[in-house]
Amino acid sequence: MNFNESEPIKVQMERLIRAKQKEIVAELETLEPTARFHADSWIRGNEGGGGTSMVLQDGDTFEKGGVNISVVHGILPPQAIDKMRADHKNLSGSGIDGSAKFFACGLSMVLHPNNPHAPTTHLNYRYFEIMDSETDETKAWWFGGGADLTPAYLYEEDAKRFHNEHKQALDKFDPELYPAWKKWCDKYFHITHRGETRGIGGIFFDDFDAKPPLEILRIVESCFDAFLPAYVPTVAARKDQPFTPEQKNWQQIRRGRYVEFNLVLDRGTKFGLQTPGSRTESILMSLPKTASWLYDHHPDEGSEEAKLLKVLQNPVDWV
């Protein structure tokens, strides 16, 4: 995509996520013989902006998936600004009451395949900006996001492909990004009460404003471009692999852990659910169609299930 110095970053980021939503949906649909993503647009009740969710349910390949964009703006109350100030020094409310204007846009995606050999994935890239409430001047801005893979069964080549593609996407700009963001991902997706990560990781970053905004936009575009080659060949190879009822059960248990992470620990989910006027259906679209909890379940020593758990308990460097 052609980015330029003359247009505001938020306009260019919005164009990027709209283009990527189309591109990703079209490519994912090649994995489905008949099922299609359906558009569901929404607007924020009393505030500005809205979004479009592209949702697929009960496909042959994907049990449930969503590729959502949202572009919202409005007034941030003083308490919300205070919470953000730790990370963003030049951030302060400019309204008489200490409030400020904000703009946020992002693409957020979760895909849960049917086949237990095909991994779940999550991707999210977002841009946030705080403006002076009188002059509209940008007072703070940052990017955040990442992509990660959550298999029920470990195939090393899938993990390596996912990490390699994202490493290459970042190395083009700065070789220090991938190692830092890979580590951040393992740390962020750690399910504390289980002593294991949600999946085999990927990349994660937040509050990123340490490079010029146009360069970060190009980095984000590069990460977006890495996703399809990082994920689609894996699903194409796994989606028709035979599986046993026991393997399906194990996938369901892992999905239970996915739910635990998202509902108990994920900051975005918690913040979203607590924010009055936020759209619960969009926030909880990330949850799998089906999940399971068994009391005190432990896979047999030496099994494929135990092999995955070991990697979740001790994150691996895949590249």
Add this chain to the structure above:
Amino acid sequence: MNFNESEPIKVQMERLIRAKQKEIVAELETLEPTARFHADSWIRGNEGGGGTSMVLQDGDTFEKGGVNISVVHGILPPQAIDKMRADHKNLSGSGIDGSAKFFACGLSMVLHPNNPHAPTTHLNYRYFEIMDSETDETKAWWFGGGADLTPAYLYEEDAKRFHNEHKQALDKFDPELYPAWKKWCDKYFHITHRGETRGIGGIFFDDFDAKPPLEILRIVESCFDAFLPAYVPTVAARKDQPFTPEQKNWQQIRRGRYVEFNLVLDRGTKFGLQTPGSRTESILMSLPKTASWLYDHHPDEGSEEAKLLKVLQNPVDWV
């Protein structure tokens, strides 16, 4: 049960929950042709005490259920005491570092039947005590707990039976208890981000020390005694009722909401998962074996599913 003035309350409460665990398990097993509860005892790693979980999975009547007791004691750090002090004025740490001794025991139960016409239920009664760390003198104590019903399909007679039995159990002691604790239950089990309650309520109370401890012990015993007649006839009547795959799906969606409440909002679950050394398996035993999330699901106007939702959105006085 014969309670007396001479024994410490904690000893008598422990005896009560041990007796009730046996009684409830024996009665619930009469609903199962072959499946049985299995005992799983555990001890706290570096701290004092432990518990016994009685767990049943994949029964004919119950998909998953647990009747657990725990009896634990140890040292509470100053931060935990500070958190409690708002509700318990006479509470303060007595150790040099501001810490205090505590004792806690309780019975906690969740039952998820297979049949979508048979409601899930939850019950929990607990006793908490803070002691001077040098003299062992009781500095504060309280009871908490309750019981509530979570149907996927609304049968008014089931709701009335559940509430009636608990009302009678409380009215014997004080007619003001049921109305207050019924209201507290509706408020506590409100899923804020969904604008609905988890189920059709029951009773809930916490931090209760407004009567002599021996009287509260008798009230708690009376509530325990109300549970089996409040619930067992309902399950007996519903467990073999025919149901459609669509009704099973709706049950799964309601179980998803159950998971949302427990993981996002339940104070006990959140506190438990954040406490180092706590037993995750016992805390998350409350989760159903299976649950489901569909994107933006709304039951048809006028359907049985919509009838339940209406009651969850506007709690009803059942007696």
